[in-house]
Amino acid sequence: MATPEKAAAVSELRELFSNSDAAVLTEYRGLTVSKLGELRRSLGENAEYAVVKNTLTAIAAREAGVEGLNFDDLNGPTAIAFITGEPVEATKSLRDFAKQNPQLVIKSGYFEGKTLGEADIQKLADLESREVLLAKVAGAAKGSLSKAAALFQAPLSKTARTAEALRTKVEEQGGESAA
Template sequence: MPLTREEKAALVADLKDKLSQAQVTVLTDFRGLDVATITKLRKRIREAGGQYKVVKNTLTARAAGEAGIQGLDAYLTGPVALAFGFGDPVAVPKVLTQFIREFKHLEIKGGILQGKVVPPEEIRALADLPPRETLLAQVVGGFQAPLVGLVGVLQGTIRKLVYALDAVREKKAAAAGQA
């Protein structure tokens, strides 16, 4: 049964909100997947903090235009489903690439990363990145390493001063003991 104009407007508004809120949106071609497999995919994406939705291309194009996203029309050919990632921008692409290795039929057509349209290669590269927490830990480690070195140098200088003062004290004590 066709959607009424009001239902389409509500869908476009909902899509616009999701496109605006999502850190990453991945466009996929889901041909060849049965309902049970798509249900598994939806569950995995939900567990990663995302949502998987099949929407008409015309409605997606309209919502993208309203959200200020340009250049998406080239990827809206054939059956397209949208995988929204609302938290970590790496999580949903990682789930999709793992799912592709497992089921083969799913294809990444392109995506939107923080409001900019990106080709499928960039989405796959994004999936190869470590999680956000790991990246933050690496950055903090990079800042921490020079500080640890500086602390070591300062401790070495202070230690040498203490040894020199201790040697002077021992020398004076020995001189006082001989006198």
Template structure:
């Protein structure tokens, strides 16, 4: 018979996994309580959450298919960064924290996004991406540029026509 506390923890993890756009598995051995609190605050600002998980409960919450993909990574103490809003911002916050900490053994193990496992190096590359707002602004700018250039060209043609008509009218008025 399963322990009710563990059943509740598995349900909480399932709900968190469903709300998340991705997760980053980390090694947390060696972090102080103050450092974990600092990391949680940074992640909260970017829409992320940091949870120390039991590997077996996390595997159960993931389900058999997904837990097989992460089997090798769920060894030893594991904490998970859940990205509940912006995956890139959360990944950037976690990567920055671990890079600034510079403590051996405290590191990102891997990423798990849309059911696919990413290496620690790939997670570092994701952290280098620009924020979502910047990407959207660049896309809108790219879509807007041809229309803006077209309007400018039409405006220039109309302006030239008006200046030509005005020159002809000035010439006739002078004659």
């Protein structure tokens, strides 16, 4: 029979799973409390880092209907970064923190119902943020429009330069014949 504390923990985890768009499972063995606090702060506002009990996490994930979570990675001291919104910034923070603190091991995760391995999370972290990608698309579109405008304007300006050259030549020839 489940104790009230375990039922509350499962309920809280189920809500975290339900409200998150992605999650990254990590092992934190050897990290101090102050280092875990530093990691939580580095993740930003769109991620919550929670130390979890493996069995309760598996129950909560199944109850929340989470697909794509690798339950085999729920062993040892586990903590999960629950990410809402775009996962790029949070995965960058996890990757950078793991580089500085080798005790943090990124195991796996899920995003949009798909299982992510460690390499997939690395690829996600290497992406640029959504805002940067949108800015690049907008810049490319603006550049294409500028080129198109210059292309449409070119025949007009070429015609104007040709007419000016002809006018100048006629004036020069008219000036020579009068002399």
